[in-house]
Amino acid sequence: MAESGRPVGVFGNGVNKNEKIQIRILAMVLVGLLAASVFFMAGTYRSTLSHDEESLLDQMQSVGAFVADNVDTVSYRLAGDALAAGRTPSSAVLKAQRRLERQLARMERSSDVRTIRLTTRYNLSAYEERRFVDLCKAPGDADALISVPEILWTRYVAVEPTRVAATETDTRLRVFVPVMDGSRRVIGHVVVEQDFRPQIVRARADLLRYGAFYLVGLLLLMSIIFRRFVRLIAQHVVERRMTLEQKTHIAEHDALTGLYNRSFVMDQIGAELKAGRTGNGTFALMMLDLDGFERINELYGPRTGDELLKLVGRRIHNILSKSDIVGRASGDEFIILLRGVQNGQFATSVAERVLKVVGSHFLVQDQELEVTVSIGICFYPDDGSDVGTLMRSAAAALSQAKLKGKNCYQLYNGDASRRAVELVRLEKQLGQAQKNDELRLFYQPKFDMDRRLVGMEALLRWQTRDGLVPPVRFIPVAESSGQIVEIGKWVIDEAMRQLNVWNGKGWTDLRMAVNVSPVQFCDDSLVPSIRKALEANGIKPSDLEVEITESAMMQNMDRTVRDIRRISDLGVQIAIDDFGTGYSSLAKLAEIPINTLKIDKSFIDNVVTNEASSITTNSIIGLAKSLKKCVVAEGVENEEQLEYLRRNGCDVIQGFIFGKPLPADDFYDAYMKKGR
Numbered sequence: 001m002a003e004s005g006r007p008v009g010v011f012g013n014g015v016n017k018n019e020k021i022q023i024r025i026l027a028m029v030l031v032g033l034l035a036a037s038v039f040f041m042a043g044t045y046r047s048t049l050s051h052d053e054e055s056l057l058d059q060m061q062s063v064g065a066f067v068a069d070n071v072d073t074v075s076y077r078l079a080g081d082a083l084a085a086g087r088t089p090s091s092a093v094l095k096a097q098r099r100l101e102r103q104l105a106r107m108e109r110s111s112d113v114r115t116i117r118l119t120t121r122y123n124l125s126a127y128e129e130r131r132f133v134d135l136c137k138a139p140g141d142a143d144a145l146i147s148v149p150e151i152l153w154t155r156y157v158a159v160e161p162t163r164v165a166a167t168e169t170d171t172r173l174r175v176f177v178p179v180m181d182g183s184r185r186v187i188g189h190v191v192v193e194q195d196f197r198p199q200i201v202r203a204r205a206d207l208l209r210y211g212a213f214y215l216v217g218l219l220l221l222m223s224i225i226f227r228r229f230v231r232l233i234a235q236h237v238v239e240r241r242m243t244l245e246q247k248t249h250i251a252e253h254d255a256l257t258g259l260y261n262r263s264f265v266m267d268q269i270g271a272e273l274k275a276g277r278t279g280n281g282t283f284a285l286m287m288l289d290l291d292g293f294e295r296i297n298e299l300y301g302p303r304t305g306d307e308l309l310k311l312v313g314r315r316i317h318n319i320l321s322k323s324d325i326v327g328r329a330s331g332d333e334f335i336i337l338l339r340g341v342q343n344g345q346f347a348t349s350v351a352e353r354v355l356k357v358v359g360s361h362f363l364v365q366d367q368e369l370e371v372t373v374s375i376g377i378c379f380y381p382d383d384g385s386d387v388g389t390l391m392r393s394a395a396a397a398l399s400q401a402k403l404k405g406k407n408c409y410q411l412y413n414g415d416a417s418r419r420a421v422e423l424v425r426l427e428k429q430l431g432q433a434q435k436n437d438e439l440r441l442f443y444q445p446k447f448d449m450d451r452r453l454v455g456m457e458a459l460l461r462w463q464t465r466d467g468l469v470p471p472v473r474f475i476p477v478a479e480s481s482g483q484i485v486e487i488g489k490w491v492i493d494e495a496m497r498q499l500n501v502w503n504g505k506g507w508t509d510l511r512m513a514v515n516v517s518p519v520q521f522c523d524d525s526l527v528p529s530i531r532k533a534l535e536a537n538g539i540k541p542s543d544l545e546v547e548i549t550e551s552a553m554m555q556n557m558d559r560t561v562r563d564i565r566r567i568s569d570l571g572v573q574i575a576i577d578d579f580g581t582g583y584s585s586l587a588k589l590a591e592i593p594i595n596t597l598k599i600d601k602s603f604i605d606n607v608v609t610n611e612a613s614s615i616t617t618n619s620i621i622g623l624a625k626s627l628k629k630c631v632v633a634e635g636v637e638n639e640e641q642l643e644y645l646r647r648n649g650c651d652v653i654q655g656f657i658f659g660k661p662l663p664a665d666d667f668y669d670a671y672m673k674k675g676r
């Protein structure tokens with residue numbers, strides 16, 4: 001089937017505002033998480049390092065305190081004093097120095113790798129102090145104390161230990177613990193020193209190793225979350241687009257056949273009109289309706305009907321060119337838009353092809369089905385310049401095709417098509433009338449010349465919301481559509497039921513006349529249905545009179561005469577209605593079992609004033625007499641007419657002079673209530 005082309009992207013700009021915000025928020029959260037992690041790791045690194053530094057300084061301080069507590073203060077002092085005096089050390093001093101050195105070396109060994117030095121005060125110049133330290137600790141490391149911070153010197157006399165932390169440029173940790181003599185005077189300091197670089201290097205390595213591990217894990221997790229989220233949104237976008245496409249498809253297509261639907265075709269016609277106004281675009285619109293599709297539905301079921309519609313749609317679609325559009329309008333109705341049609345010939349050739357492909361057999365669920373189609377065709381701009389008018393024109397042409405006998409196409413032609421529309425509309429409404437109980441029977445009395453009620457004629461009325469519809473308007477429609485068969489059965493049933501009611505009230509010698517259409521004579525069920533109605537209501541057959549118009553009898557002579565015989569065989573009376581207008585052959589009249597001739601109203605109208613009418617009336621009466629038939633004058637409206645007919649031997653009078661057709665109850669009140 002033809003598809004409407006729409007661009008389909010993958011993600012495109014299908015992401016809506018909400019989702020864009022969601023993606024942004026998620027990205028921000030993830031980046032924030034990453035930053036927080038880095039920040040946290042840096043913090044942990046720093047606090048671990050400073051914690052390590054503190055505990056190392058603690059250890060160093062306790063080592064320093066130990067040294068300060070246990071140093072041989074005498075030797076220390078001796079060495080210091082000698083140094084202070086700038087003397088060459090005496091042997092006693094040297095001894096003291098060596099003692100001190102040994103003691104320091106011992107203590108140093110017992111306290112891991114830390115460097116322990118001693119400093120002294122007592123007016124030491126920096127140089128002197130350095131020398132002192134060199135002397136007592138590391139003779140080769142003369143610059144060792146140069147970097148001792150100034151603060152140490154200013155607090156040299158401090159009795160509290162001093163701790164020097166590592167810096168960016170100097171990674172050495174130092175603790176200065178005061179050494180005191182017996183009288184608690186500071187005589188120097190134990191300097192404990194250790195390089196903190198190995199710890200820094202280790203912490204950095206840890207940070208790198210674990211941090212990298214952690215970050216890689218985090219990034220991986222984040223990318224999984226982000227990808228999942230993006231995929232979710234992409235899925236939403238695709239789903240949305242799918243539903244949008246599905247919605248568009250549903251909005252434009254007919255669910256059953258897959259063809260375009262009515263509103264889409266109408267839109268396309270609208271677009272064609274726009275193009276047509278600006279350019280020279282002409283086009284044809286065809287409206288198609290399957291003939292008797294309802295019957296197929298009733299006979300084979302709606303599923304078979306649906307299948308058939310699909311196949312019909314496909315066949316029509318297949319014979320059209322790509323530029324044409326076919327849609328299902330509703331039920332069994334299709335519309336075709338033929339673009340660029342310059343002349344009627346092309347459109348009719350398409351219509352002929354449609355008739356041909358639809359008219360050939362269909363195989364539906366192993367059943368061979370046959371169906372035909374009626375087609376109405378109109379053209380733009382000749383038959384309408386807007387969508388509504390064109391659709392109406394096509395529908396009018398279709399109605400005309402239906403009335404023409406179906407299975408054909410019809411080009412739109414003004415009034416004829418419009419009349420056809422009215423008839424088809426009536427036909428549709430009439431279909432509902434019986435179901436909605438809108439049909440009524442009125443009764444018009446028949447009197448003999450002694451003004452005695454001898455019977456009545458049942459006359460059909462259609463009670464619509466807008467009032468009573470007379471039979472001349474709807475009976476021809478019911479006849480052309482075949483609805484008269486069902487309606488006619490109802491008329492006979494209802495008339496017999498009513499006669500039975502009146503019989504029950506003591507009026508047992510009345511004859512009920514019922515009009516029967518020639519179409520009913522073509523239906524085999526007519527005779528049985530009459531018999532059934534008589535039996536069901538216990539009516540004497542001779543109390544029923546079937547009226548058939550003379551012209552109708554002439555239409556299908558053999559068949560009608562055969563049925564008349566059958567009905568007559570039941571004992572039912574036969575009357576020829578509107579006699580004098582149908583040119584029946586006298587020879588035939590004598591052969592057919594007819595009981596009554598009803599003189600047509602047109603002769604009665606002028607029977608007093610017009611010679612030709614009076615001659616015809618007299619001839620009919622004469623003929624009836626000679627054939628021993630009853631003669632009824634209908635449409636008698638005044639006393640002159642009545643008097644004339646009485647004088648000339650007419651048997652029964654029907655006309656407004658005695659009464660118009662009335663509903664059963666009114667009829668009873670008017671003619672039967674008061675008794676005979």
Ligand code: C2E
Pocket residue numbers: 444458459460470471472475491515516517547577578601634635636637654655656657661
């Ligand atoms: P019809 O069978 O010849 O019925 C007589 C018609 O003449 C009736 O019109 C009746 O009302 C009318 N009429 C009777 N007396 C007078 C009168 O004095 N003056 C005037 N102006 N008219 C009079 P109605 O009821 O409109 O029926 C018209 C026709 O419709 C009937 O003609 C009959 O052919 C047909 N029809 C009525 N009911 C049925 C029915 O149930 N089945 C069939 N097949 N045809 C029916």
Ligand code: MG
Pocket residue numbers: 457515547577
């Ligand atoms: Mg009649």
Ligand code: MG
Pocket residue numbers: 577578598600601634
């Ligand atoms: Mg008549």
